Structures are given as C-alpha cells and as structure tokens.
Amino acid sequence: MPQVYFDYASTTPIDLKVLGEMRPYLKKEFGNPSSVHSCGQRVAKALQEARKTIAEFLNCQPAEVFFTGSATEADNLAVLGLIRAFESKKKPHIIISAIEHHAILEPCRFLEKEGVELSILPVDKNGIILLSELKKLIKSNTLLVSVIYANNEIGTIQPIAQISKIIKEKEQELKTKIYFHTDAVQAANYLDCSVKNLAVDMLTLSAHKIYGPKGVGSLYIKKGTPIQPLIFGGGQEQGLRSGTENIAGIVGMAAAIKEAGSPKAKIYTVKVRQLRDKLIREIPRIIPAVELNGSLEKRLPNNVNFSFAGIEGEALLIALDQKGFAVSTGSACSSHNLESSHVLLALGIPEERTHSSLRITLGKDTAAKEIEKFLKVLPKVVERLREISGYKIK
Amino acid sequence: MIDKPYYSKKVIEHFMNPKNMGEIKGANGIGDTQNLRCGDVMKIYLKIETKGKKEIIKDAKFQTMGCGHAIAISDMICEIIKGKTLEESLKVGYEDIKAEIGPVPSVKIHCAALAQAGVKAAIENYKSNK
Numbered sequence A: 001m002p003q004v005y006f007d008y009a010s011t012t013p014i015d016l017k018v019l020g021e022m023r024p025y026l027k028k029e030f031g032n033p034s035s036v037h038s039c040g041q042r043v044a045k046a047l048q049e050a051r052k053t054i055a056e057f058l059n060c061q062p063a064e065v066f067f068t069g070s071a072t073e074a075d076n077l078a079v080l081g082l083i084r085a086f087e088s089k090k091k092p093h094i095i096i097s098a099i100e101h102h103a104i105l106e107p108c109r110f111l112e113k114e115g116v117e118l119s120i121l122p123v124d125k126n127g128i129i130l131l132s133e134l135k136k137l138i139k140s141n142t143l144l145v146s147v148i149y150a151n152n153e154i155g156t157i158q159p160i161a162q163i164s165k166i167i168k169e170k171e172q173e174l175k176t177k178i179y180f181h182t183d184a185v186q187a188a189n190y191l192d193c194s195v196k197n198l199a200v201d202m203l204t205l206s207a208h209k210i211y212g213p214k215g216v217g218s219l220y221i222k223k224g225t226p227i228q229p230l231i232f233g234g235g236q237e238q239g240l241r242s243g244t245e246n247i248a249g250i251v252g253m254a255a256a257i258k259e260a261g262s263p264k265a266k267i268y269t270v271k272v273r274q275l276r277d278k279l280i281r282e283i284p285r286i287i288p289a290v291e292l293n294g295s296l297e298k299r300l301p302n303n304v305n306f307s308f309a310g311i312e313g314e315a316l317l318i319a320l321d322q323k324g325f326a327v328s329t330g331s332a333c334s335s336h337n338l339e340s341s342h343v344l345l346a347l348g349i350p351e352e353r354t355h356s357s358l359r360i361t362l363g364k365d366t367a368a369k370e371i372e373k374f375l376k377v378l379p380k381v382v383e384r385l386r387e388i389s390g391y392k393i394k
Numbered sequence B: 001m002i003d004k005p006y007y008s009k010k011v012i013e014h015f016m017n018p019k020n021m022g023e024i025k026g027a028n029g030i031g032d033t034q035n036l037r038c039g040d041v042m043k044i045y046l047k048i049e050t051k052g053k054k055e056i057i058k059d060a061k062f063q064t065m066g067c068g069h070a071i072a073i074s075d076m077i078c079e080i081i082k083g084k085t086l087e088e089s090l091k092v093g094y095e096d097i098k099a100e101i102g103p104v105p106s107v108k109i110h111c112a113a114l115a116q117a118g119v120k121a122a123i124e125n126y127k128s129n130k
Helices: A016-025 A038-058 A071-085 A102-113 A131-137 A160-174 A247-260 A263-286 A313-322 A332-336 A342-346 A368-389 B009-016 B068-081 B086-090 B094-101 B106-129
Strands: A065-068 A093-097 A117-121 A142-146 A179-183 A202-206 A217-221 A290-292 A303-308 A357-361 B029-034 B041-051 B054-065
Touching: A016 A247, A038 A065, A038 A202, A038 A247, A065 A071, A071 A102, A071 A142, A071 A179, A071 A202, A071 A217, A093 A102, A102 A117, A117 A131, A131 A160, A142 A160, A160 A179, A247 A263, A263 A290, A263 A303, A263 A368, A313 A357, A313 A368, A313 B009, A313 B068, A368 B054, B009 B068, B009 B094, B029 B106, B041 B068, B041 B106, B054 B068, B054 B086, B054 B106, B068 B094, B068 B106, B086 B106, B094 B106
Parallel strands: A093 A117, A093 A142, A142 A179, A179 A202
Antiparallel strands: A065 A217, A202 A217, A290 A303, A303 A357, B029 B041, B041 B054
16 A cells, blocks of 8 residues: 655655756766865865855855754754854853754753753743743853744744844843854745844754755854864865765755745645645544644644544554554654653643644645545544543543 | 564554453453553453452453553453463563564563553452452
C-alpha cells in the first residue's frame, strides 16, 4: 500500500529539479572548491552562485551566508559561537523562548551548566511569546535572544520584527549590544525571510525541510557579529566552519531556496492552506473530544496538531501507519524519549493531553483525495483506540 | 538510539488485534496502574476462580491508554496469565512477554513493568475483596 506522507515538518522529499541541479556535483564536477586548478575553480564558482542565491532570498550580502552540515549545527554555531566570542568579565545572559527546537534548547542548557545565565521566555496558551515578558527579561548583561520563527510541532509564528523592535529599544535604554537569532527552518517555505524586514542578526535555514537534500544548513550572520568557530581546520567559510564544502548539498540547497521563493511556491501554499483548513475544520466535527494545539491564526499553512482524549499519540501514529499514513506525534526527535513535549507543556496544556497529540504536516505534493481518505480512516482508528483504552466521552 | 524495527510484526499484530481488550463483567480483581513519566494508564480485569486449594485466573482483560507496545504487552500478559495460579501470575514479567512477542526497544521495556504492576494490583484487589 503506498504511504500517504503527512510529515513534511520532519523532512521533505527532494524536488526533482533540485536533484537535477545537484547531480553534476556528485560525479562530473567533483573538484574541491579550495583547489586552484580549474577543476576546483569551476566548483568554487558554483559555491559562490549558491551563496548568492541564499543571500538574495535572505536579502543580505553573500559574505553573510555560512554553510554548515545541518540546521542543528547552524543553531549551535549561533549560540556557542557568539558566547565563545564574548569578551567581558560579566556573566553573559541568554534569553530563549519556551518552545525552541532542541538544537537551540540543548546548547543553551549546556551553557547554563558552564555558568551562562539562561532565561526562558514564556508563551501564551496559543503558543505566542509574551512580548511584555521579553521586556522584563532583558538586562544589562543580555547578550543573545533566540526565538524560533515558526515552531516545528505546532507551527505557531512568532512576531520576529516586533521582538526585534523591543530588543533595539532595550539596547538603547541599557546602552548595550544584544544579538537576535531566529531559527527559520520551518518558516522558510512559507514566510518572509528577509533579514532586513525581520531585523535579526542571525538566522538559521535547513535544506531538507524545503525539498532540498539532507546534511546541509546555513547560518546568516550579520556583518560585525562576533562569532568564533566550533570546528577548526582548513579555514573554509571565512574560517567559521572548516571542512571541505558539501558542494552537491549546497547547490541543492540553493536550488531549493530558489523554488521556495518562486511564484509556483505561492500557488501551492494556497492549496496547502486550504487542505490544512479542511483538516482543522473537519476533525473536531467528526471526532468528539479533540483539541487543536497552538494558535489557529498565527500558524504555518501546513501544520495541524490535535490532541485526542483517551489515546496516546504514538498508538495513533502506529495505527495510522498500518493504514498507510505517515504522521508524527510531536517532533520526530521526541520518539527518542518518553517525556511530554516541552512545547505543549509551555502552552499550559495538561500533561495527559500532551501525550495525546498528533502532528499532521502537509506539503506541496499533498493531494485533496489524500485528505479525504484520511478523514475517512481517522475516526475509525480513534474510535478503536478509545475502545482499547476504555475511554468514555464525557 | 532507536532499535530497529521500532515496532516488530508481532507487536503490531497484538496492537492492531488485541484479543483481551475490554472489561470483564463481574470481575473479582481489578487493578489500576499508571506511569507518570510516559503518561500510560492501564486497567487489568481478572476473573479468579477457586479450584480446590488453588486460585486460578480464569479470564483476564485490559484497558490501556498507551503506545502500541503498551497495548500489545497488556494483551500478551493477559494471554499468559490465563489458567495460571495467582502465585504464578505474579512472577510473569518482561522475559515471559519477550518469549512470546520478541524483544521491544529498550525505552519500552518499562511497559512490561507497568503491565506487571497492573496484574499485581488486580490480584491485591481480589485478595482485599475476599
């Protein structure tokens, strides 16, 4: 039975055009861009072009784009690299939202153990950060604020430009410099990623979430932002990320970015949004005791996240998998541990409801008939699992 | 690390078609148990009969709100304890379940402990009702 793929937030299939652009760099144009001979220089040119494409998408200078081995690495570089470059006797202070991806949360927790001060910026019940709290949290030793542009589990979109404005005001008031980073991994397909409009100092992108290849990410670093490398070696990426560049991956990332910014992408975004709206409208209509997690309005057009009372999310996932649908509980990472999602808990969702969540994320290849089919199967699966759990609808 | 396959064929079989799900009308031992960390909730129903000096589990059923492994394991433990004495049933654990459905990923072994606790609670409930 062919699988219906509803897990685009975890990863996306590679676009055929992207694959086509990558192909020459796996075999024919295999050179090392650091080599002086023409075999290397042709590849160096491709690298330069790719950087330019990303820069155009972000509305920044090519020299402000740094390729990494993943978005996780880019997030780590933003956090750890900035702290490493920090020169002061004062203890640096970091503020991150309560719903960051683990790629931000974990390096920050690590730094906290090393003596860095960490504050967690709370969100409201819809999963939107509290701007008033941000104002209160910023202090004279605040060095970094990092807020995820669009959340990976519930798709909530944060007011990045507004956050930036608050940070700027506080900078003036406290006569200090605060750097602002955003993880735009989930946002890149659907939202404006102009760093000028967002007014951020650093921004993370991933290729495999936008129909590009796995194993490549990038970090925008505004000129003048102090960053120290985490990986040392041959001095690639202006010394910030040594290691021979993954050229095919980088070319693929640029091709994927080009597609994400194309008018074609706007058309499929409309379609995806309509299909998502159908799921959000229909699921509570045909299944009792379900609740949407996260804001309805400030939400990525491809994200659906519901809790089904009386059912454990993973059981629902496995049962749906048996029926031919690939969905997820929270983030793909959460399958490694048993704890409740820190994202859902941050919204004040009761613990039992956090165990009952299911994430359905759509993409450009999602078809209307797949949604129809899903809406036929889901109520039966939910009913069956509620029978197994003995759940009685109140 | 996630063990592969995360869900074995046998586990899927028991999860999709549990033979022992539901309540037992007139159960004389009912045990509630839960794992606060993973949020699983399990209820074990037992029908215990006395044959001579022995107390035998005549029927066992479960209601579980948990992952696929928790459901499959609940089903299996009910299957295993049927026909056993109370003493024998209390000794049934992960090794016995593993012998039937194969190993489960390391993060899921606690599901067996939960099922074991459920059986124990149901037997205790039976004893306290006697």
